[in-house]
Amino acid sequence: MECKNLEGVARSIRTSVIKGIHAAGSGHPGGALSAADIVAALYFGEMNIDPENPEMEGRDKFVLSKGHAGPVQYAALAERGFFPKEDILGLRKIGNKLQGHPDLRKVPGVEMSTGSLGQGFGAAVGMAMANKLDGNPGRVYVMLGDGELQEGIVWEAAMSAAHYKLDNLVAIVDWNGLQIDGPNDQVMAVRPVDRKFKAFGWNAIVIAGHNFEQIEAAFAAARNCTGKPTAIVAKTCKGKGVSFMENNAAWHGKAPNDGEARQALLELGGEW
């Protein structure tokens, strides 16, 4: 699908993220907003998917291993037509399909249930292995948080993806530098991220994660890389697009109140 207005799409996704988390009264806006541009580029450009046929044979898959950013995936799926946009207002509410963390059995277009960090990455490795086994052309994209890199399973998965030469797998690290308790560098340093992946046998690319040209170029480079998986280390800004949330760890897991949501939507150009 060709779509050149990725900025507009990303703004609309961010608007839905704020509306959903505000309506829920809880959630994780910071890491959803930092991932929004990359997720927009995946769902509105890079990935071969069909909202009319979410189970389409040979489709590309996206796994949100940092499952707490679920609203950004829900917003993108809704924007792309997998379900009505107003459904986001049911986020985290009892009986609703949009769980606090994504559930593949409840939401069309969600490929893996995530939330417990690191596991989505391992599952994405399994999906890429299955596609190789079947000669399935579908590619697998998995997004991790930077704090998530502290989980041991991440490096088990990284080792196995390189060992099995999964060049149909792309891991994107949403490197916004902040986790719940503060900056990664203070909590548990994860640097140097790209060199770690390289040492594990991956192709690693560092980009500015809010620059669409760089995002698209990285996806293209990943497609052209054979024999090994690609890690795209995307430098991002936590809370991107909402001035008072930007670069503030306090907005990792807190919902905006009425006034804050109104202000956020005003800045994003969305309607209250």
Next chain:
Amino acid sequence: MEKMATRQAYGKTLVELGAKYSNLVVMDADLSKSTMTAEFGKAYPERFFNMGIAEQNMYAAAAGLAISGKTVCASTFAMFATGRAFEIIRNSIGYTKANVKICATHAGITVGEDGASHQTFEDIALMRTIPGMTVINPGDGISAKLLLEGAIELDGPVYMRLGRAAVPVFYEESAKLEIGKGSCVRDGKDMTIVATGIMVSKALEAAGILAEKGIDTRVIDMHTIKPLDEEIIVKAAQETRGIVTAEEHSVIGGLGSAVAEVVVLNCPVKMAFVGQKDIFGESGKPDELLAKYGMEVVDIIRAAEGLL
């Protein structure tokens, strides 16, 4: 009596099933010669994945393969499968209802010489708390084969507990077993022993000795601990004077607890629990350990007599 380890039957049956099911994938975590999955690897190298000593990632990747349409058997020792990878099994396999068969070997005290670090008594308890998880513990080589075939046919997560040591084969080749249905391997009207895994053959031996003492003892092979065959338990509670459970597992949370949960709700009768007490094991020969830790024929007999 012929002897065979349930893991041996597992390895052999996997090769047969590989021919029948082209979507069957087998994974291991560097223990393929011990779990016997290496035989499948030799027969179907393209469908066998050694994931290295990384059990957490193995079960997460197994989920990804299963969600992509594969039937996956992923093996390692029971300690590392259900202990180390518990939360991955719970969230990525249980919660997603992924079609993964967790076929874990070297369960219980009959691991023997490797000692307490490798002797798991908690696995059945852990696995049966996961919603939708089928929990199977075959007692001999033939039932291991039959129940593995059943597990592969079933769409959803299964935990299958397998052993290291060679144990007596008590089923005939022609036996019919159904997952979720206990198998009455000896009838009796005075007392019932509900046993699972390697304790079934010991229960049969105990029943023989009890019969000589005039105690007519029924033996049920509860090869499926979840879903549990409540009907066969309630019937035993109604028709006999007490129930002894026997398992090579902690008396906390395993077969004994599961049977007691059914008994107290439906037809309270006296019960006794043979199994590993709330204590770690140690190194030794399997038979020495079973005797020292109270999981021998004599322990079952004593428990049964204590109920009369």
